[in-house]
Amino acid sequence: MPINLQEKILQAASELFYSQGIRATGVDAIAKAANTTKMSLYKYFPSKDELVVAFLRKRDEDFRLWFVAQIDSKADMPKAKLLAIFDVVSEWMAIPEFRGCAFINAAAEFPLEGNPVHQVSAEFYDKFRGYIADLARQCGSTHPESLALQLSLLIEGAIVSEQMKRRSGAADQAKQAAILLIAGSLDGAPNTPLPTHNLQD
Template sequence: MEIKPRDRILQAASELFYRQGIKATGVDAIAALAGSNKMSLYKHFPSKDDLVIAFLRKRDADFRAWFVAQIDGRAEHPQDKLLAVFDVIGEWLAIPEFRGCAFINAAAEFPLEGNPVHQVSAEFYDQFRVYIGTLAGECGIASPENLALQLSLLVEGAIVSEQMKRHSGAAEQAKQAASVLIQNSLNASNTTY
């Protein structure tokens, strides 16, 4: 089955944006890798910003589906799923193609909070925290949003640490810290009832 021109362009942009950075990647390079031209690129994406947003939205949908499937395939109980988050992240950090988190990278390249690229990146982590908070709530934790923020910070820190120094063991260290936070949250929730 032939890939549609729009999808080829988005695929090429995704590869280059992740590997080289958004600002370092020109539309000529994207069009060339997609086997297209700038006219076709702009027909499907009126601006580079539109292409960047499409890249991030697709990355969000793809990553979220993959991530949740990985977690669900490893654990049934919400507490075990919370810890499995760090196993899945650890495996992702270990792949040779790892270049950091596309959303953290994009937010760093577009640091102003009002920028649409920054906003889409922030939305990704907002949704990630909601997912973690839902699991924490299913464990009976009294303040699931607090634990979700704490665990999310551990994940984000592990990602950046691994990006800065490969094979750092950051995901395993984050998992150990997460285990303590989860247990403390469970203990605190059990004493309030």
């Protein structure tokens, strides 16, 4: 089924925003990539900001569906799924087209919390942490929300590290830290940044 012009514009914008950056990508370049005119673009997206938000919302939906499917294909049990997250992230970061996380990048380009672009980016990570927290609850974690935040911070840090230096091994190191955090949370350990009693074992 051929895509319509609105979808074509959004697809072209998505590719350019992710590969080149949002502020560095002009409306002229998007219209050219979509083989259309600025007038047609503005018919569907009255402003560049609205196009950016549409890009992020589509990215949110597509990425989360893909990500959960990848996790489910690798593991059946909640604890295994928590660790599989790091394997999926590692595989994603290894692709040649990897340019970091679109939502981290967007939030950095639009740092004011009240900005719609920043808000959509923050919402993505709220939902992502909610997904992790749900798995943590199924595992019997004593502090599922805290564990979800800790694991999310490991993932976000690994993504930024890999963006700064390819083949950094950050995802593997993050997974090793996650193993300790998950074990501590399931053992009823205090909610600390790292379960130091496990590190000493």
